Ligand SMILES: Nc1ncnc2c1ncn2[C@@H]1O[C@H](COP(=O)(O)OP(=O)(O)OP(=O)(O)O)[C@@H](O)[C@H]1O
């Protein structure tokens with residue numbers, strides 16, 4: 187592969203990963219607060235459809251994004267209400283929503299299938315886009331992509347450098363302890379679940395208004411599930427999760443390059459390949475393998491190593507908070 | 511600051527956990543709160559710290575009525591509490607734990623680190639700000655909480671059973687710190703089961719029983735008087751007759767047991783039927799892994815393990831169970847009982863039938879019998895996590911099969927009141943008389959010397975030769991745990 191080709195692959199990867207970045211950031215926030223929003227697949231698909239439809243009708247991309255974010259927030263509110271207030275199974279309600287919303291998207295989206303519509307206009311950044319290599323790679327994109335960079339940085343900064351971010355980690359870890367320190371666990375959980383849902387809505391609209399430019403049947407199929415997987419792969423850390431999203435983007439764009447080169451390989455294989463590779467990666471970073479790897483090291487370094495590599499989910503993930 | 515609780519009532523469903531409680535805690539003193547399991551001590555202090563809300567009654571600080579509805583209210587009024595089960599964040603670092611919960615937007619790490627070290631050293635605590643809390647001992651986690659609360663400026667410090675699970679040295683450090691804080695004019699409320707701790711530390715003591723205050727006294731006062739107030743009757747410790755027999759129940763040879771940080775080597779150990787073997791040492795010195803290995807929960811790295819003469823190394827756990835080994839973990843709700851299931855369902859799980867359908871009449875009968883014999887305060891349909899610690903331990907014991915050849919226990923009486931502890935040992939001694947060998951780990955050295963025939967000391971990644979318990983005192987043991995053997 188020539189250098190130029192590589193640049194194209196990476197550049198496409200960033201474009202392909204941008205919607206996913208929003209989705210994994212949203213899910214990371216939600217899960218950090220202790221609530222699994224399993225509806226990602228449905229939310230993303232529905233918001234892709236709805237965002238595109240609204241943008242088409244109103245002629246404004248921004249309105250499309252806003253409505254998509256609102257719908258995402260609303261879906262998350264439903265998950266939040268069942269999980270936080272009713273203390274029901276988060277898995278069940280999320281799963282049902284995932285199925286429901288994706289079917290609803292297919293159904294309601296029929297009139298706009300493959301209709302050309304507005305997209306986010308490209309916006310090369312002055313000065314920065316002229317930097318060799320990095321310029322074309324990172325800064326000859328559109329406003330949404332730049333927004334995703336900012337979102338990654340802000341989320342990380344918020345989680346690890348601010349006090350509300352520390353409280354966010356605390357309520358997903360030990361809600362009782364957070365409560366004892368004065369955190370309003372219920373309100374904060376709602377806040378982050380809804381915020382996470384809004385980001386997921388934006389992710390959906392980012393597919394239809396930017397990366398894939400348009401809507402067709404089950405256009406974003408599988409992305410919600412892979413976003414959930416990437417959050418785990420990323421150890422609930424926004425930077426690592428974003429890296430996971432970019433990795434998936436690279437796998438995808440490699441697959442499309444491969445499609446041109448190996449005409450005889452069925453396209454289905456190459457479309458599915460990134461998903462399979464992602465799962466393999468997940469298995470490799472799972473605890474069992476790490477333990478096996480670590481057992482070849484002497485006891486003293488074993489613990490250090492495990493601590494560095496292993497990421498554990500927020501301790502209260504999926505558990506309702508009960509205050510007596 | 512003077513704290514006054516006036517006619518406090520609190521119900522949990524049917525249970526009247528606090529029944530018209532009136533207490534006064536004077537500034538500059540250490541006030542003990544004694545009482546049996548389930549007396550309502552934790553409930554009372556949780557109310558004062560805003561963690562739970564009371565049904566009726568008043569709280570007065572320095573004579574002024576205040577309203578405390580949330581932990582934030584309590585902190586604002588200068589009241590801070592160390593909970594019975596540590597309420598901190600194991601996956602975060604010491605520094606992050608220290609900072610969690612304050613106000614403001616940015617985290618000022620450098621400033622916080624300085625505060626943390628300053629307060630810690632003023633109390634002679636040594637805390638590494640960058641360590642993860644999950645690596646700390648219970649005592650260190652406690653020190654961290656105290657430092658954090660002091661940084662918030664608390665004037666009233668509540669400690670709910672702080673001496674459970676900490677080492678003797680840490681206890682000394684804690685007591686010294688508390689005396690210093692009281693001398694500075696703070697009010698210290700010290701909740702405990704342990705008479706000797708209250709005697710050693712407190713200026714006054716209030717005793718609770720079944721949700722009510724039944725009396726108070728100035729220290730010093732006679733332990734017998736306090737015991738009578740707590741339980742309504744005097745208590746006598748059970749006498750342990752020699753129960754060890756000739757036959758060997760459990761034998762280890764050249765065993766190597768892997769722990770998280772080191773490999774524990776046991777050259778040779780033979781535990782006889784009816785014998786009680788105590789495991790002493792700081793928490794995390796390998797006692798838990800030792801017990802887990804002896805009960806087949808983790809495999810030996812190499813070496814041999816014989817049960818009643820049969821080689822058992824590398825056999826699965828259920829063959830250990832069939833051979834009559836029973837393991838009772840320290841974390842009762844995590845590893846021992848199944849949260850969410852009721853007492854009756856637990857009994858049904860262990861019922862001696864192989865029928866496919868649950869035999870409800872039989873289970874009901876067995877459950878009632880267990881509740882009666884083991885004196886469990888709960889109904890057959892009570893979910894186990896709703897039981898008090900002592901009653902959870904009684905339930906665990908009630909579920910033990912009979913007969914058994916070896917019982918491996920971690921902290922058999924941790925968190926239990928004196929009466930329950932004595933009762934449990936009575937039961938265990940009866941098991942020994944039937945020929946069951948008991949291996950137990952405890953951080954209570956008096957418990958070890960009182961009930962063991964022989965003692966193993968775990969220290970610095972090594973385990974001592976078995977020592978004759980009758981020639982040991984808690985003091986000697988304390989030194990050995992420090993690593994001198
Ligand atoms: N959240 C709760 N729900 C229902 N009942 C409760 C709850 N918390 C406490 N209780 C009940 O209230 C009573 C008092 O409990 P509390 O925890 O205050 O006792 P305690 O004196 O602290 O006992 P221990 O020495 O075992 O800690 C007990 O009967 C207990 O079962």
Ligand SMILES: [Mg+2]
Pocket residue numbers: 551552553594670
């Ligand atoms: Mg208590």
